[in-house]
Amino acid sequence: MATTAQSHPPPTAVRRRSPGFPLQVRAALQGLLIPILSVFTAVLVGSVLILLNGRDPITAYEGLLEGAFLEPRGLLATFRNMTPLVFSGLAVAFAIKSGLFNIGVQGQLIIGSVVAAWVGYAVEGLPPLLHVTLAMLAAALAGAIWGAIPGALKAYTDAHEVITTIMLNYIAISFAGWLISTGSADGTIKPGPFASPASAEDAIARTPDILESAKLPVIYSVPPNFDLHIGIFLAIITTILITFLLFRTTFGFQLRMVGYSPNAAQYAGVNVKRVIILTMAIAGLLGGMAGGIQTLGVNHRYEGNQSLGLGFDGITVAFLAGNSALGVNISAFLFGAMEAGTTRMARSADVAIELIQVLQATILMLVAADQIVRRLYRIREVGEGRARQSSGASAGKDG
Amino acid sequence: MGEVELGLAIVATINAAIRFSIPITLGALSGIMSERSGIVNIGIEGMMLMAAFTGFMTNVYLSEPGVSETLQSAPVRLALSLAVAMLTGGAMGLLHALLSIQYKVNQIISGTVINILAVGLTGYFYAGDTSTLGKLPNLISNPWPKSSASELVLRDNFSFFLPHDIGRILFDKDLITYLTFALVLVFGWTLFNTTWGLRTRSVGENPRAADTLGINVFRVQYTNLFLGGMLAGLGGAFLSLAAVGVFERNMTTGRGFIALAVMIFGNWRPSGALWGALLFGFAMALQGQLQQFGINFPHQLVGMLPYILTIVVLAGFVGRAQPPAFAGQTYEQE
Numbered sequence: 001m002a003t004t005a006q007s008h009p010p011p012t013a014v015r016r017r018s019p020g021f022p023l024q025v026r027a028a029l030q031g032l033l034i035p036i037l038s039v040f041t042a043v044l045v046g047s048v049l050i051l052l053n054g055r056d057p058i059t060a061y062e063g064l065l066e067g068a069f070l071e072p073r074g075l076l077a078t079f080r081n082m083t084p085l086v087f088s089g090l091a092v093a094f095a096i097k098s099g100l101f102n103i104g105v106q107g108q109l110i111i112g113s114v115v116a117a118w119v120g121y122a123v124e125g126l127p128p129l130l131h132v133t134l135a136m137l138a139a140a141l142a143g144a145i146w147g148a149i150p151g152a153l154k155a156y157t158d159a160h161e162v163i164t165t166i167m168l169n170y171i172a173i174s175f176a177g178w179l180i181s182t183g184s185a186d187g188t189i190k191p192g193p194f195a196s197p198a199s200a201e202d203a204i205a206r207t208p209d210i211l212e213s214a215k216l217p218v219i220y221s222v223p224p225n226f227d228l229h230i231g232i233f234l235a236i237i238t239t240i241l242i243t244f245l246l247f248r249t250t251f252g253f254q255l256r257m258v259g260y261s262p263n264a265a266q267y268a269g270v271n272v273k274r275v276i277i278l279t280m281a282i283a284g285l286l287g288g289m290a291g292g293i294q295t296l297g298v299n300h301r302y303e304g305n306q307s308l309g310l311g312f313d314g315i316t317v318a319f320l321a322g323n324s325a326l327g328v329n330i331s332a333f334l335f336g337a338m339e340a341g342t343t344r345m346a347r348s349a350d351v352a353i354e355l356i357q358v359l360q361a362t363i364l365m366l367v368a369a370d371q372i373v374r375r376l377y378r379i380r381e382v383g384e385g386r387a388r389q390s391s392g393a394s395a396g397k398d399g
Numbered sequence: 400m401g402e403v404e405l406g407l408a409i410v411a412t413i414n415a416a417i418r419f420s421i422p423i424t425l426g427a428l429s430g431i432m433s434e435r436s437g438i439v440n441i442g443i444e445g446m447m448l449m450a451a452f453t454g455f456m457t458n459v460y461l462s463e464p465g466v467s468e469t470l471q472s473a474p475v476r477l478a479l480s481l482a483v484a485m486l487t488g489g490a491m492g493l494l495h496a497l498l499s500i501q502y503k504v505n506q507i508i509s510g511t512v513i514n515i516l517a518v519g520l521t522g523y524f525y526a527g528d529t530s531t532l533g534k535l536p537n538l539i540s541n542p543w544p545k546s547s548a549s550e551l552v553l554r555d556n557f558s559f560f561l562p563h564d565i566g567r568i569l570f571d572k573d574l575i576t577y578l579t580f581a582l583v584l585v586f587g588w589t590l591f592n593t594t595w596g597l598r599t600r601s602v603g604e605n606p607r608a609a610d611t612l613g614i615n616v617f618r619v620q621y622t623n624l625f626l627g628g629m630l631a632g633l634g635g636a637f638l639s640l641a642a643v644g645v646f647e648r649n650m651t652t653g654r655g656f657i658a659l660a661v662m663i664f665g666n667w668r669p670s671g672a673l674w675g676a677l678l679f680g681f682a683m684a685l686q687g688q689l690q691q692f693g694i695n696f697p698h699q700l701v702g703m704l705p706y707i708l709t710i711v712v713l714a715g716f717v718g719r720a721q722p723p724a725f726a727g728q729t730y731e732q733e
Binding site: 049053101103153157158159160162163164166167168170171174175177178181183184188189192312315316319352353354355356357358359360361362364365368369371372 | 439441498502503504505507508509511512515516518519520521522523524648653656657659660663695696697699700702703706707709710713714715722
């Protein structure tokens, strides 16, 4: 009897639960509740892991919070860390709106970093503001080209972007590695074209340091060696621009249309190939800017092993945010805070910094598999009659 | 070319190529196993890393003083370590299945979760400062000594010792290496000649039709992901129990992703994957050996070649890669 009622609800059986809130508000609240509960659950899982290693979770999380928000430079470090993550997160979230998985942010970021460093040290005699702008634009353009390649491959040969972007990540690592390579000791292999002359002596592959005029302006300094650059504002401005592009322009409309149904878009007269290539180019541009920001604002040169992982973190950041541009800023803030707090956590509670990655993976898993969280905390879905957002639950559905 | 021993360098390169290709082949087999049943698996990297870790740690625990001698004897200790590694891989495969089938998580996201989780968990629990009683020994050692070999001189500094040099390629390898070649044959045959293979392929191509014919789609997928995870686990075990013999943080360094490239390169066929893996392995080996051959060329640029080649293959410029039709989509039973 009960089962029949469930599968075919009679029209009179209007469910009355938590009166007062309209459906949309409840749905929006749940949209926030699931990520928050996911973070909470991940913290609990982390505590268990810390206990397993015989350490104290309270001290560890205290250290994490202090490092992320309280220390003289805590909150500032969080802001600085979140900046590239906003860009790399947007690079993933933006592409997903048209149904494309940009796993290639890492490569776009590397290319952006190394090109920014090159313009930063090689172009001389420019006024500061112009120089840093030029370097940033070069990074963005290089990232855009790097991103457009898998876009074009997808559009014209139907090569799956997930694999091509992963391949391009490795090509970027090797290519940038060659650009800054030190050459062989006996001189038979020449150093890479961007290699610093000084690296011949200490054998650390890197570009020369960028000129003062190419460094991102600093808005706040904490002695002895911490500077917060203006990147955080660039991130906010970019977020607004991307949101505008997505929801207030014809191109954004076409892009989202392709995301929902490429066939329908095609019939409606959208040039799907062009949309795919442009989307990947813009996603690559954002990835390139993530790299440019790190080079011009923090590292001041390109070295092989810098900012590894920032691009991959972008995937997690974007999915945690349900691919909304505003949400990307919030989850980037969360990740930036975690990163800022790890050193302090490791120091005060003797907990390995890799704990953060476990937390991040757990958060991502719980957000993606929201059924787990719903079951754990007994949350019913809003409007049960609605078709379940299955595989695309986090892929390009909500803004 | 001076003092370069060409014959020596060629044998060394071939051996290095084989060594590089083993984990990649196993990873590619793992990928074929799951994609043929319709589940895209980009978590192979994480499965390998996790298995490399647990297999190695088992070896470490069993090597500690105080453990009974039967457990410490090389065959038992290493067999247990291998089993733990493979089961770990299998468990990760099941996690991927659970997330992507039961909870309908996007398969790319689920794979990403596994990759980050593996980096995090292994990094968190690995303390360093470990020692073991030894790694997997060579199964058969070279029966042809150099002293009794005849030298085949092709040119100055270019000579082979026959059959000694052939023996160095054929023998002096561990169990997993031989097992991998056997697995390629077995898997290749079963995929196209058994009921299991037919079911797997039909689920990957058209789950609705398979379902209609009474095949339990989800069971096939769960089984294949478990088996595929075990293959990836074996690949991880090769790194930490055979090739290197110790665990290092992030020691898989992208091999799981390269395996995916190789899988595509081999057009989702086990034998194709083996050839692809040998080609990739050769390019990786060449990177380290270029100077041995007296070639002065930046190794980074050589390192790019396999990846470019994969894109070329994927784009259909050479041959045509044809993935299983349903791979990557969530099947909803009606």
